[in-house]
Amino acid sequence: MDELxxxxxxxxQTDARQTNRELARRVGIAPxxxxxxxxxxxxxxxxxxxxxxxxxxxxxxxVQALLHVQIRPLSRTVIDSFKAYAMGLPEVLSxxxxxxxxxxxxxxxxxxxxxxxxxxxDKFSGRREIVGFRSSVIYEHSRKPVxxxxxx
Numbered sequence: 718m719d720e721l722x723x724x725x726x727x728x729x730q731t732d733a734r735q736t737n738r739e740l741a742r743r744v745g746i747a748p749x750x751x752x753x754x755x756x757x758x759x760x761x762x763x764x765x766x767x768x769x770x771x772x773x774x775x776x777x778x779x780v781q782a783l784l785h786v787q788i789r790p791l792s793r794t795v796i797d798s799f800k801a802y803a804m805g806l807p808e809v810l811s812x813x814x815x816x817x818x819x820x821x822x823x824x825x826x827x828x829x830x831x832x833x834x835x836x837x838x839d840k841f842s843g844r845r846e847i848v849g850f851r852s853s854v855i856y857e858h859s860r861k862p863v864x865x866x867x868x869x
Contacts, residue, residue, distance in 0.1 A: 733767040778826035781855040786821040788846045
């Protein structure tokens with residue numbers, strides 16, 4: 718990645734819906750060069766997709782939580798199976814496989830605290846591989862809109 722690639726990626730993270738012509742103008746290159754650079758960034762896996770930001774409250778999912786989950790036995794099969802199960806649940810936004818005291822962090826968004834309790838009781842408490850879990854309700858979530866490359 719050079720400075721031009723970094724500028725293109727930063728501008729696309731700010732507004733992925735801008736036209737190629739507008740993006741080229743903003744980074745100071747010809748539209749044909751810009752199109753080729755974006756194509757190369759996608760082929761190299763730097764840009765992995767484009768998405769729309771969604772207001773969870775507008776989807777009746779105003780309560781978010783991080784679920785700290787421990788599973789046993791710790792094997793690739795059990796880890797992959799639980800990850801697939803969790804990602805298949807509509808309440809789940811993301812799943813992190815982690816090291817330390819927990820094996821997973823599961824980010825969920827639900828309509829209410831009661832719905833969170835129901836989710837935990839109905840979807841987690843009966844799972845044989847789960848030996849423990851706890852939840853942390855998220856009061857506020859901030860996300861950086863632009864992720865910049867770090868110096869090697």
